[in-house]
Amino acid sequence: MRTLQQQTLWRWICVRILALAIGSVVVIAVCMWLRFAVQSLWIQHHMPPPLRDEFAVLRTHPETNLARFHEIVDAWWGVSYSDPSIASADWLTVGILVGVMIPFIVVLGLRAARPLSLQFSRLAAAAGAVAAGDFSARAAQVDNAPLEMARFTQNFNAMMQQLARYDRELRASHVAMAHELRSPLTAAIGRLQGMMDGVFTPEPRQLAMVMKQLQLLSRLTDELHLLSLADAGQLSLNKTQTDLTALLRERAAWLGPQAQAARMTLSVTSREACPCLVDPVRLGQVITIVMENALRYATEGGEVTAAAQTTPEGARMVFRDRGPGVPAAFLPVMFERFTRAESSRARHSGGSGLGLSIARGICEAHGGTIQAAPGETGGLVITVTLPAYRHPK
Known part of the structure; x- marks a missing residue:
């Protein structure tokens, strides 16, 4: 420049x-x-x-x-x-x-x-x-x-660059959104049409399959609504003083059965309290998304660890897994909507492709960030940073 x-x-x-x-x-x-x-x-x-x-x-x-x-x-x-x-x-x-x-x-x-x-x-x-x-x-x-004109020109060009990026993301998001919504809808319609035509017997098992697709469709619409609120800066937060270490332990205990089913170890390594002014429900959703993401895609590593610590700038939560990680080219876009890696973290492993986007939106609504980087000994490291907690006067 x-x-x-x-x-x-x-x-x-x-x-x-x-x-x-x-x-x-x-x-x-x-x-x-x-x-x-x-x-x-x-x-x-x-x-x-x-x-x-x-x-x-x-x-x-x-x-x-x-x-x-x-x-x-x-x-x-x-x-x-x-x-x-x-x-x-x-x-x-x-x-x-x-x-x-x-x-x-x-x-x-x-x-x-x-x-x-x-x-x-x-x-x-x-x-x-x-x-x-x-x-x-x-x-x-x-x-x-x-x-002033030089600055105006530079800001105008930067704005156009952002608009071009948003336009590309919006077009790609619309295509992916239509595909994601069409898949469960098509499956449910096909199953219902089969029962109406007598191909399938309208028994509880068949109805349960339809219900599963409808529930997936409902979940997708809820997630898209949350992302829309986050993008518009309208995501409501009920901030209270929260111990991030205790919140990590609570979410780890909640996901314990899922970790056992995946034959993985889910542990919280931090011992000291880490107070921070956050919305515990929304931040708990971020923790659940990151942990479920690791449990779903890092089964080869067999272990997922989480820790919270106080920093001069605020607080930090670090999640580490020992799985295969992701390609370096995927790291800059892994928090975009409907984005999935082509290797171990592929579509067939599950997930809507919106989880990490929701996590980023919630972190940004708190004034924080979420970033991913390869681990020193393999796997993936996801770091959530949050602004400092200030005691009320």
Whole structure:
């Protein structure tokens, strides 16, 4: 990104206006001075030397012989030289100089204003392209544009970059959403149609299969609704002082049967209390999502550990598994909607592909973050950071 070294808009305008105004006055004054200086030198050069010496004395002290002084001026410069009327040669010279300077002032003024006008034109063209649906449009930055315009252009381009990313994510999310919703709906409709056509007997087992698909559909809609609230910044939180270590133990105990069924060990390694101002229900949902994710995809490792600790910035929860991990290229997008890795964490393992997106939305609603990184000895490490808890006064 270009380093901003331009002038502010106010200074940019003032410098150019003052430069044109002062420069014009100076040019006219210098031209007038040159006109009188050259005329005086030319006339005095052609005077007889005795007369030139006499005029030099009178010019220094005209009051000694004022009549003789005017006689010499009228004789050599002309009677009209001292004419005070508007039709004198001096005013005519000023008029000519002003007439000559006006085109230069116009040209220089337009040239000085061109960076500002060109920057506005490029921004307007880019905005028009965006209005037409082209989110790849960018406004090129013009050299010598004011500081505010340069920043405006950079912010506009950054905004367009974000909009383009959101547009891509939205399109991909819509496609994935339609696919995810269609799968259980199609399965339920197919099963019901089969029972209506007599292919399947409408017995409790068949009805249970339909109910399972409908429950999955209901869960997907609930998760999408929660994500919509999180994206809009409308996710309500009931924050209370909560011990994160105790919350981890509670969630680990709740998932104990699931861990046993997967033949895995789920343990909390932290021993000290870790107070933090959070919504225990929502944060418990984050913990459950991360732990279930590890139990579902890291069975080869056989162990999942969780720990909470206080940091200078607030609090941190760290989840580690010893599974196969994920490809490095998948880490930046693993918290996006409907995103699944192509290896061990694949679709057939279960899950809607929304869990980690929900976890990110809840963490961001708390003012925190959630990140994933490969473990030092393999597996995956997910870190949740939360802002500091402040005791009420």
